[in-house]
Amino acid sequence: MTALITGASSGIGRDIARLLAEKGVRLIISGRNTEKLEELRQEIGERRVKVIAADISDREECRRLYREASKYDVDILVNNAGFGLYGRFANTDLETELEMIDVNIGAVHILTKLFLADFVRKDKGYILNVASSAGFMPGVLMSTYYSSKNYVVRLTEAIREELRSSGSNVYIGAFCPGPVDTNFNDTAGVKFALDGISSEYAAKCAVEGMLKRKTLIIPTLAMKAAVYGSKLMPDMALARIVRHFQSKKGEKN
Numbered sequence: 358m359t360a361l362i363t364g365a366s367s368g369i370g371r372d373i374a375r376l377l378a379e380k381g382v383r384l385i386i387s388g389r390n391t392e393k394l395e396e397l398r399q400e401i402g403e404r405r406v407k408v409i410a411a412d413i414s415d416r417e418e419c420r421r422l423y424r425e426a427s428k429y430d431v432d433i434l435v436n437n438a439g440f441g442l443y444g445r446f447a448n449t450d451l452e453t454e455l456e457m458i459d460v461n462i463g464a465v466h467i468l469t470k471l472f473l474a475d476f477v478r479k480d481k482g483y484i485l486n487v488a489s490s491a492g493f494m495p496g497v498l499m500s501t502y503y504s505s506k507n508y509v510v511r512l513t514e515a516i517r518e519e520l521r522s523s524g525s526n527v528y529i530g531a532f533c534p535g536p537v538d539t540n541f542n543d544t545a546g547v548k549f550a551l552d553g554i555s556s557e558y559a560a561k562c563a564v565e566g567m568l569k570r571k572t573l574i575i576p577t578l579a580m581k582a583a584v585y586g587s588k589l590m591p592d593m594a595l596a597r598i599v600r601h602f603q604s605k606k607g608e609k610n
Contacts, residue, residue, distance in 0.1 A: 361426045363413060363464070364391035365440030369487060369537060370561035371437055378405060379550075380564075385410050385426050388438065402550035412463035413438055414456050423471045433474045433567075436465045436509075437487040454501045459581035466512065467531075473516065476527045484529040485567045486513050490580050492533060506533075512575070517572050528570050532563040535580040605607040 360377050364370040365386035371393075374384055376414055377403045385438045386394050398406040404539030407429060412424040439461045442453055489503075492510035495502020513531040520527050521524045536553030553575060566574030 358432040359385065359429050360433035360435060361387065361422075361431050362421075362435040362437055363387050363411075363468070364487075365397065366390040368556045369534075369563065370437035371397055372556050373437065373563060374406075376583055377400065377433070378402075378550045378566045382433065383407075383429070385409055385429060385431065387399070387413070387426075389423055392546060398425050413468075414459040416459075416463060416467060419464050419467040420471070420531070427569050431472060434468060434484040435485045435487070436468055438464060439487065441499055443499055444497060446500045449501070457501055458505060461502070462508050467508055469512070469516070473527065473529070476588070477520075477525060481524050482527050483567055484492070484516075484527070485563060486529070487563070488513070488531040489532050490533050490535045490575065492531075495568065514572065522551070526583070530565070530570070530572050530574055531565055532559075532566065532574045533580075535557050579580040 358383075360374075362374050362384065364387040365374050365384075367390075368408060370388070374386055374397060378384055384401065385404055386397060387409045388394055389410065389412050391408070391410045394408045396590065397409055409425050411418045413419050413422065440457060442449055442457060454519075455488050455586075467588055469486065472482070473484060476484070486509050488509040489506040491499070491503040491595050492506035492508075494503060510533065513529055516529050517557050520529060534554065537559045538553040538555055539541055559576060562576035
């Protein structure tokens, strides 16, 4: 089997790559940091890993990544690349938010659509979209990021039902963790109010959930309770609770 992993230079993407390599999966790893990708390639083994550097905030780069990766008969797509931004919506930088939308939504949409068509023709394949527990809540003080992850969750659920109703063997699922100890925090400019899980543990939960063909993969009982409990709360009350916790993040140390 061959897996394409975006955002593989660090964090969850890097650790998913390591786990899949341990299972004998050949890898195509992608991202913008070529040096980090090459380090991971050397660690895992040059013959088992292909590096395709790409800036998937650019739509044509997404299409190029698809064309180049498709030469290796991809069986697993992991849409992992993404980033966040903290602050009031009236004050945050528009260009940064537009780039976030391009990466967190646009790239996921393009790559999912292109590879899904191939997988449906073959009637096999796995698509794992790395979303977030944020995708179930109103994102006060991180509104664009939360909204982008809601898009990923709902897109994944909709496609899953289309596949199920048509009798397809293709899998699609969304990984929805809470805080994870990665460089996401530095990029977003936050310090989480709650302790995060390690990226190694997050990757383990993601891969195991994918192989068990779960549609929504939510690690830890506490985060499951938070996600499912949020569905029972009035929207305004939930927004205020989220704002309370978000305001504790503040600017990064």
